[in-house]
Amino acid sequence: MINSGNLLEDFSELFLSSINGFIVRHKRSWAMGPNSKREHDYDLLINNVASVFSEFGNYILIECKNWTDNVGYDEVAKFLHKLHSRRCNTGIIIALNNVTHKDFNPTIKRAYDQDGIVVIILDLNDIEMVLKRKINLSTLLRKKYESARFGFNNN
């Protein structure tokens, strides 16, 4: 049986690589924790060669969250740390639940102000809108990027 984490990762791989120039280089990485325990690092690594997304940086980390409960601040903070340690400018969290973006906006904005890192959250509603072709995926990513970087409230 396919485990749910993998299914969401497989979906995210196809979904994000539908953007020409987003090349998935690596799937699911593990890191060593302080007690020599294997800990989940990131789900996808994208090499970005899309000229329309040059601002995103060369590498984008992706985290897939099969959350059943609300997204916690800790999750976003941990992800920011991973991005920082990998010198990645942009990270994308794919969440299976709807996420209230305004709860995270101050954290995300601060991450850009302090470290120049942008975190984009794509939730269930965003994904459905893209798959139903109501919003173009590139347009949505650009909008969310601008929102995180400049603090627009237009998600």
Add this chain to the structure above:
Amino acid sequence: MTLQEFQTKVQELQNTVRMGSDPEKRRYFYELFDDLYLFLETNDWEKENLIEHGVPDSQAHFQNVAEGYYHLGFFEVAFYFFSKLTYDLWYQKVLEYQEKHNERLHKGTQVHQIGIIMDLLSDKTMAWDYYIAGLIEDIVSGRKMESSQAFRMLRVLGMPRAELKDLDSKIKDAGIIFDPLDFISQLRQESSLSTYAENQSVDYNKLKQAELLWNKVLKEKEEKQNDK
């Protein structure tokens, strides 16, 4: 654009025309501008001279001249620029009229033709926006989206039907729109109206594959929730 600015641009463009050796086309080319100059110098910018005319009409100076140059463009690309320049001026004069009289006039021909010209000149980004402007004009004038020529052109360029439907309802919600280009700019700030480049950057075949997988993801999510 003032009349003087317009004439300056025309003179700049004239230097790029190579058609001088063909006396017939040359005559046609100059006659068109003689007509337009006379019109620009003597007209009073009344509605009759600014609206679109369905049948040949001596009052339709802008339309006749712009169309004339558009057809000459088939022989020499430079004439597309003359045609666009004339449509630009016509569009701007209508905007001035609307401002002065607080009355909206249909501008579908101007914006749609500029879209076609830019499309022919391979400037798809600009063509995309002008086709959207043409669609806005048609919908605001009460035409059904599917019957608009702009709708077909946008489909050809790759805008998904669902995005067009979404755009249709946004236009209807807005009510009267005096300047479609300004409305496009507003939509880009407030919502997610795509650009041509953004649309082209998506591989819809891969997205379709993702959609099939997404259904499995949702099914599994539902099963998990039922198990809880």
